[in-house]
Structure formats: C-alpha cells, structure tokens
Amino acid sequence: MTETDDVAVAVPASPASMTFADFGEAFLRKVVHRRRVLEVVERVLGEKIELGPIGAGPGRKFARVHATGWFQPMSGVEIPGPDIAFRVIIPVDVDFAIEIARDVNRFRARLLVPVTVKLRLEPPLDLMVDVVLPEEDEVSLQVETDKRRSAVLQRVAGLETELRRFMMRVMEKEFAKPHIQRIMRIDLLQLVDDSWPHLVDRLLPDDPPPHHDPGAEAPADLL
Structure with a gap:
C-alpha cells in the first residue's frame, strides 16, 4: 500500500437529474410566484373604483348610495397542493354616502375581498390564469359608525348586501375586459x-475568439 492508498479521494457528485414534468412545475412555480401574481392583480384593478349610485332599502327606492373605493396593498399566500394556486386578499377602503329624502349621511368602510388565482396549462404550450371571485357572503364588510349613523344604517335594510353585490359586479366587469382576458392566456x-x-445576444460574446486548427502549421517565427 502506498502512502496515498488510504487517502479518500473526493469525487464530485453528479448533479441530480429531473424529469421534464418536474422541470415544468419548478419553472412555473419560480417564474409565476406570489409577488408577481399580486402585481398583476393590482395592475388589473388599478387604484380606485366608483360604486353607484345604487338604490337601497325597501324596493331599492328608499335611499340612494354612492361610494368611492381605494384599493389598498394586497396580500396573498400560495395554496398548498399539487396545483399552482394563490389566495389573494384585496382590501378596499370605501367612502360612501347614503341619501335619504335629500339628507346625506357619510360613512367609511373596509371591504376584504378574497380571490383565488389558479394556473394551468393548455396545448400547445399556453399558460392559463383563472381568477375565481368569491361568493358575496365571503366578502367581509366593516362599517365605521357612531350611534346616529348606526340608526341610519338600520333604516336602510339590506345595504351591506347591496354593497357586497355591487363590489362583485365591479370586479367581474374589470376581469372581463378584453385586454385583461388577453393576459389570462x-x-x-x-x-x-x-x-x-x-x-x-446576452449569452454569446460580440467578438468570438478566432478558431484554432490544431493541424495547421505553426507560424515561421515560432519554429
């Protein structure tokens, strides 16, 4: 045994291979990650929305409601499971006014709208983005009131339901716009x-090195 016989020689490990299916899933998860999904949703919805005027109360004629909502920074998480999907929470701060017999009462509210964004593939090689809007009862609505304004709200039966329903119609309209539908595929x-x-252009140099032919004769000045 020589002096080197008992010395372990480190052999570089071969990189682990992966299937094409694994590659495709890893590619999508790293390219279409949570932050990018949130950025797309934020750009689709913009900064604010106008709600109304809509009728509210008995027969929807008792009061008229007009509101302006501002989208706030969104949050989201990836939904565990084999599919690539995200749960996005969209906060909306809303200023709205209720007009009853020319008497206008103003309120502030916060809506939280949960939206599901799913990714899937279609042939030949299309990435599809599906946006699933929530049911009306999944939309959280919290109104800031004092005793006087609370009494006004109690007189306008079904107002919160109308605001949730109107918010859903606005979001359906936004996501159905042709230029938005185009980016969904x-x-x-x-x-x-x-x-x-x-x-x-990025991978290849502008001036590739000259080709060297091993069989060519050496220049005379090197002989």
Missing part, C-alpha cells in the same frame, strides 16, 4: 420566440 412558445434573439 400566455403563449409561452411565442414568449420564448420573442425573447430568443435577446437571450442569444
């Missing part, structure tokens, strides 16, 4: 084709 092949020239 992303052609990944076209995306790669469009990016390929820039990718090649």
Whole structure:
C-alpha cells in the first residue's frame, strides 16, 4: 500500500437529474410566484373604483348610495397542493354616502375581498390564469359608525348586501375586459420566440475568439 492508498479521494457528485414534468412545475412555480401574481392583480384593478349610485332599502327606492373605493396593498399566500394556486386578499377602503329624502349621511368602510388565482396549462404550450371571485357572503364588510349613523344604517335594510353585490359586479366587469382576458392566456412558445434573439445576444460574446486548427502549421517565427 502506498502512502496515498488510504487517502479518500473526493469525487464530485453528479448533479441530480429531473424529469421534464418536474422541470415544468419548478419553472412555473419560480417564474409565476406570489409577488408577481399580486402585481398583476393590482395592475388589473388599478387604484380606485366608483360604486353607484345604487338604490337601497325597501324596493331599492328608499335611499340612494354612492361610494368611492381605494384599493389598498394586497396580500396573498400560495395554496398548498399539487396545483399552482394563490389566495389573494384585496382590501378596499370605501367612502360612501347614503341619501335619504335629500339628507346625506357619510360613512367609511373596509371591504376584504378574497380571490383565488389558479394556473394551468393548455396545448400547445399556453399558460392559463383563472381568477375565481368569491361568493358575496365571503366578502367581509366593516362599517365605521357612531350611534346616529348606526340608526341610519338600520333604516336602510339590506345595504351591506347591496354593497357586497355591487363590489362583485365591479370586479367581474374589470376581469372581463378584453385586454385583461388577453393576459389570462400566455403563449409561452411565442414568449420564448420573442425573447430568443435577446437571450442569444446576452449569452454569446460580440467578438468570438478566432478558431484554432490544431493541424495547421505553426507560424515561421515560432519554429
């Protein structure tokens, strides 16, 4: 045995291989992550919405309601499971006014709208984004009131239901707009084709090294 016979020689481990299915899922999870989903939803909805005027109370003629809502920073989490999906909470601060017989009462409210965003694939190579809006009773609505304003709200029966319903109609309208629907289907092949020239320019040097032919004769001054 030589002096080196008992010395362990470290052999670099081969990188673990992965299946194409694993690669596809890992790619989507890393590219379409939570922060990017929130950014897309925020851009779709914009900064504020106008609600109304809508009728409220008995026969929807007892009072008229007009409101302006401002979207606040959203939060979200990835939903555990085999599918790629996110639960996004959309907070909306709302200033609204109730007009009853020309008497206007103003209120502030906070709505929390939970939305589910799901990713899936369709042939040939399209990434689909499905947005599932909540049921009306899943929308949280908290109104800031004092005793006088509380009495006004009690007179306008079903107002909170109307506000939730109107909010859902607004969001349905926003997500149904043609330019929004277009980004709900992303052609990944076209995306790669469009990016390929820039990718090649980035990976390949502008001036490649000169080709060296091992069989060529050496220059005379080196002999």
